[in-house]
Amino acid sequence: MEKVYFIYRNEFIHWSMNKYGISENTALDDYQDSITILFEKIINGSIGEIESSLKTYLFGIGKNRIRQGLVSAERKEKHGDNLAEHYRFLSTNNEANDIYLRAKEATKKVFETIGEPCKTILRKFYFEKLSMQEIASDMNYKNEGVARTTKKRCLEKIRDNFIIPA
């Protein structure tokens, strides 16, 4: 991974500086953001079906990032927009949206200390986007049902950390 980072680093920076007239520091920030997105996509398998080269894909992400002039805070905002777009019930139902925000906040507080197997199973499901069958196999559970029950208990642990408004 480290090698991949350095393979494309200089080329990306020169390319983006020349093509978009941005500073070296901005180009480096964009590169780091782009490669972060790339690694995230690799982990959750969402580039599994793309048949272009890794470099083309990485530069594609970079192009979009530079064009949109996104910075960290704006990315969060954009992510929120995507969420509302994809999960319309959250944008149309205040109660559901409130629960969403509370669950998110509670998870941020407790995730690192939630303990095993919860940390691993929740990470595998929500971040790596593995199916429950794949998780059962990875974590040596007897079957998918056991994995599912474990995940449910872990969600309950998070659920105990916030209150649903009356």
Added chain:
Amino acid sequence: MPGKNTGQFHYTSLIMSEDQRDKYIHHKLSPEEHKQVESSMSSTKQDQESIAVELGVRDAIEEIERVKIKATVENFEKQGSPYSSRPVRKYLAIAASLALLIMAGIWILTPSASNEELYLAYYQKYPNNLTPITRSDDQGVDLRSEGLKNYERGKYTAAITNFQDYLEKSNDHGTRLYLGLSLLEAGNSVEAVNVLQDVVESKDSLLLEPAQWYLALAHLKNNNIESAKSGLLGIVNEKGSFQKKAQTLLYQL
């Protein structure tokens, strides 16, 4: 929505199968299916509530993990490239690499990517999963434990010596697997093939999957593509935990 936390929280949908629900959370349904679920869900408060919780959990974990990746990436920059003449703080660079080794690698490279690039993209250090042996009367046990410690610390030459000494007196396939992995880490992929092949042939069910996977990678490193393909095909057919990675790598070869 219920007004307070009373009793069991429901994660079983009234309108969706578990599989469909998982795909909805993962945003993997087709646009039509997604819309269908959304519209049918609007009348089911229980589903709205439990899915809102799961989306909150999902997005929080995504943010947490994204920050970790970004930190690792920034760390690469701070250490400088080990592939140029810039100064490198090697151990920190290794630590940063290790942090990324947790990434399951479905790695798409151009079909013209070299075998070395593919090897680098797919290779991840295998963790020490061997159960410690606690017999105190066996001097060999110390060699094995020492070898595993050296393996974990990245001292592969020392680990190889420990494992080889231990295996002179004991035919332990688990140790043999880590000898093969240490050889691979130390860059001796030719010898690693011989050792890993022995582990595969032992058919030890607990060791077979990693042995097959790393044997295929060792063949790839040696530019022995036909053997790598044949090994990967076996992994794909057996549907173990390396199946997905093997399938993608096979596609690239």
